[in-house]
Amino acid sequence: MxxxxxQLRTHLDALPPRSRTAFAAxxxxxxxxxxxxxxxxxxxxxxxxxxxALDAIWAYIGGATLSSEAIAQLQATCEHxxxxxxxxxxxxxxxxxxxxxxxxxxLQTILDQQSATAAEVAERALAAVDAYLNRVADxxxxxxxxxxxxxxxxxxxxxxxxxRQFQQENIAAARTITMLQDHDIARLRAIERTRxxxxxxxxxxxxxxxxx
Amino acid sequence: xxxxxxxxxxxYDTIAGLVTLVVDVVKLIAGDAATRRTYGALLEELARDPLxxxxxxxxxxxxxxxxxxxxxxxxEAIGRTVFELLPAILAxxxxxxxxxxxAAKAGSAGKTVDALADAGRIxxxxxxxxxIAGRVDDAGRMTGRVNDVVDxxxxxxxxxxxxLDPYAQNHRTTxxxxxxxxxxxxDIVASSNQRLDxxxxxxxxxxxxxxSGPGHAEAKALEYAQRHGITPQKVAASRPxxxxxxxxxxESGAHPVSPLRRIRSGITEE
Numbered sequence: 001m002x003x004x005x006x007q008l009r010t011h012l013d014a015l016p017p018r019s020r021t022a023f024a025a026x027x028x029x030x031x032x033x034x035x036x037x038x039x040x041x042x043x044x045x046x047x048x049x050x051x052x053a054l055d056a057i058w059a060y061i062g063g064a065t066l067s068s069e070a071i072a073q074l075q076a077t078c079e080h081x082x083x084x085x086x087x088x089x090x091x092x093x094x095x096x097x098x099x100x101x102x103x104x105x106x107l108q109t110i111l112d113q114q115s116a117t118a119a120e121v122a123e124r125a126l127a128a129v130d131a132y133l134n135r136v137a138d139x140x141x142x143x144x145x146x147x148x149x150x151x152x153x154x155x156x157x158x159x160x161x162x163x164r165q166f167q168q169e170n171i172a173a174a175r176t177i178t179m180l181q182d183h184d185i186a187r188l189r190a191i192e193r194t195r196x197x198x199x200x201x202x203x204x205x206x207x208x209x210x211x212x
Numbered sequence: 213x214x215x216x217x218x219x220x221x222x223x224y225d226t227i228a229g230l231v232t233l234v235v236d237v238v239k240l241i242a243g244d245a246a247t248r249r250t251y252g253a254l255l256e257e258l259a260r261d262p263l264x265x266x267x268x269x270x271x272x273x274x275x276x277x278x279x280x281x282x283x284x285x286x287x288e289a290i291g292r293t294v295f296e297l298l299p300a301i302l303a304x305x306x307x308x309x310x311x312x313x314x315a316a317k318a319g320s321a322g323k324t325v326d327a328l329a330d331a332g333r334i335x336x337x338x339x340x341x342x343x344i345a346g347r348v349d350d351a352g353r354m355t356g357r358v359n360d361v362v363d364x365x366x367x368x369x370x371x372x373x374x375x376l377d378p379y380a381q382n383h384r385t386t387x388x389x390x391x392x393x394x395x396x397x398x399d400i401v402a403s404s405n406q407r408l409d410x411x412x413x414x415x416x417x418x419x420x421x422x423x424s425g426p427g428h429a430e431a432k433a434l435e436y437a438q439r440h441g442i443t444p445q446k447v448a449a450s451r452p453x454x455x456x457x458x459x460x461x462x463e464s465g466a467h468p469v470s471p472l473r474r475i476r477s478g479i480t481e482e
Contacts, residue, residue, distance in 0.1 A: 143426070
């Protein structure tokens with residue numbers, strides 16, 4: 001049984017603030033390879049900037065403090081490497097922009113500690129799947145009206161269902177996050193990076209990025 | 213220099229206003245419904261409250277002069293006085309035809325939102341006199357001073373754009389093309405992404421249609437209109453419209469009701 005948005009919000013409300021941030025950070029880890037794909041395909045952006053921001057977020061989840069100034073600085077740095085979809089036309093530019101938004105919003109959860117902000121990150125992750133399916137599965141390549149049947153198909157597509165399933169698992173992982181050791185968290189992050197849209201693992205984009 | 217700039221802006225505005233006025237008078241004579249709608253509010257306002265409307269016109273003319281003077285831009289203030297205020301007084305005193313052109317200024321006072329936006333006067337501040345000449349060519353197609361009045365279509369596109377998260381707002385565009393087909397008004401909404409964001413889709417109202425596909429938001433919505441036999445009338449975008457889209461808008465016969473991206477010395481500015 002998969003979670004709907006209102007159920008997710010209820011689960012997030014019940015989590016302590018650091019766990020909410022952990023939930024959002026796990027969603028971001030899943031999105032990160034799409035940004036990497038953007039960097040490879042469009043020869044633009046900087047994945048390492050986003051990884052640095054995620055490292056800072058995980059340090060906070062592990063107990064470190066992160067000042068509001070440092071958060072604002074990280075948000076500004078991330079936004080600086082966000083693609084503009086008027087200038088970058090590939091599918092991965094759209095996904096990369098969503099990834100940047102998700103990371104900036106995750107940083108925001110540290111400041112506002114709101115479950116609504118963490119829920120917005122989950123929405124961004126779903127929006128990425130929606131954007132991906134709209135690009136790759138739409139039979140019409142030129143400008144056209146939206147077909148409600150196609151929208152309904154996307155809402156029930158396996159990739160969409162998987163994302164909801166991953167979010168449910170992320171809620172469970174976030175509950176125990178403060179009890180995990182550093183190596184457990186590293187493993188969790190690595191697992192999330194192999195889930196979701198996966199442009200590299202599925203061979204959609206040739207991996208030319210250095211491992212980090 | 214300030215005097216030249218103020219003078220230059222006055223020259224530009226006057227020429228742009230005259231071009232628009234002539235075009236609009238021709239359209240009115242030809243019975244163009246859109247133009248009639250555009251000036252309808254102004255004419256009604258003049259009939260209802262002639263003194264109040266004229267006061268609004270002068271208030272709108274005087275406001276930038278006051279701003280320039282208070283900011284120490286005395287030259288600009290004098291230039292505007294010579295080229296805007298005095299001719300306006302003259303036109304109204306003599307009942308000259310250009311009075312109607314100045315009447316469009318009443319829009320700044322919030323009385324004729326559409327009239328001003330459609331009156332062809334979008335020009336952000338002209339930084340130097342050299343840029344004026346190039347702009348005059350397009351004067352008939354440009355819209356009013358955006359900082360003074362916001363067209364309702366621009367407000368709507370901004371409302372839809374604000375549904376995006378704050379980070380996405382700075383990196384993508386939302387646009388609306390208002391068109392007409394068989395007497396029915398249709399608003400075509402598009403994004404610089406393939407689709408509108410799911411939140412934007414959920415917020416669309418009856419009469420608003422989403423266009424999906426590749427390309428800039430404005431161009432996408434215009435292409436949709438073309439493919440579906442919709443006559444485009446107005447275009448509003450969440451960000452300044454790029455030169456290529458401005459060109460497409462002009463070719464379609466529509467006009468922009470939100471700012472255009474300016475080009476100076478080959479560099480595009482917002």
